Amino acid sequence: MKIAYLGPEASFTHHAVQKAFENGQLIPFTTIPDCIEALTTGEVDRTVVPLENALEGSVPITVDYLFHEVDVHITAELVSPIEQHLMVHPHNGNDWENLTKIMSHSHALAQCHKYLYYRFRGISLEQSTSTSAAARYVSEHPEENVAAIGNSMAAGKYGLKMVEENIHDFHFNHTRFAVLSRDKATDILLLEETSHKSTLMITLPSDDRPGALHQVLSAFSWRQLSLSKIESRPLKTGLGNYFFIIDVEQSMDGVLMKGAVDELEALGCTVKLLGSYHKYTVPTN
Numbered sequence: 001m002k003i004a005y006l007g008p009e010a011s012f013t014h015h016a017v018q019k020a021f022e023n024g025q026l027i028p029f030t031t032i033p034d035c036i037e038a039l040t041t042g043e044v045d046r047t048v049v050p051l052e053n054a055l056e057g058s059v060p061i062t063v064d065y066l067f068h069e070v071d072v073h074i075t076a077e078l079v080s081p082i083e084q085h086l087m088v089h090p091h092n093g094n095d096w097e098n099l100t101k102i103m104s105h106s107h108a109l110a111q112c113h114k115y116l117y118y119r120f121r122g123i124s125l126e127q128s129t130s131t132s133a134a135a136r137y138v139s140e141h142p143e144e145n146v147a148a149i150g151n152s153m154a155a156g157k158y159g160l161k162m163v164e165e166n167i168h169d170f171h172f173n174h175t176r177f178a179v180l181s182r183d184k185a186t187d188i189l190l191l192e193e194t195s196h197k198s199t200l201m202i203t204l205p206s207d208d209r210p211g212a213l214h215q216v217l218s219a220f221s222w223r224q225l226s227l228s229k230i231e232s233r234p235l236k237t238g239l240g241n242y243f244f245i246i247d248v249e250q251s252m253d254g255v256l257m258k259g260a261v262d263e264l265e266a267l268g269c270t271v272k273l274l275g276s277y278h279k280y281t282v283p284t285n
């Protein structure tokens, strides 16, 4: 099976995908849209992209692509612990604190915001397409006194020296990754499974009546269907227009879930089922 992931090698996504698909042919792509497009064109069978981080929230480009741009399905969720480290070229190892810039993925920079603010205030921060892309850049530019933020796998892969470890601002740092497929499917993986979930993307009726969101939530609550997430994202049709992403701790097989979706549609909502899938824990090493 060919599996696209946000590369280059040694990104957090690479770590998760390696653990989940030991025998897959793993193919790195530069950006999240590139990964998703490789799936829709048939170049790969699965794509693994970051969906949400415990400190920074959703990865907007992933969520928006799934709603606005493509018709693909989540087949599994991978939850991985995230440890961010500051790394430099070994060439600059003794003089590393005179940094000119620090590079990383926007989500990684945000996860270390307080650290960067208090430790390196005024130093330029530069976004890269992934944490491993930042590490690779540092390895290719020994003449620049620049640091990357990323994982220990990237430090090993690109021969960098980790100078400060665990620099993320809050201890409980995890990221959810979505495994995507063109077809509706549920992937069974050789990892610890923690629960079954279904993700729905819901648009409210166009008449914008008061209490519409309350009615949506009621369809789940009186059936005692437990929600693990609700988030609004712009519909991109005007200020104040949103769609809602709702995660339910249930598979779609049950009669209650089918009843809830039927009720939402009867209320005039548009419901897109993004997937009904298992949630797996990715080990650190």
Ligand SMILES: O=C(O)C(=O)C[C@]1(C(=O)O)C=C[C@@H](O)C=C1
Pocket: 006, 010, 011, 012, 013, 014, 050, 053, 059, 082, 105, 107, 108, 129, 130, 131, 132, 175
């Ligand atoms: O840059 C990486 O290494 C990624 O896999 C992307 C990503 C993200 O988009 O959230 C994944 C996990 C971490 O939260 C930081 C960055």
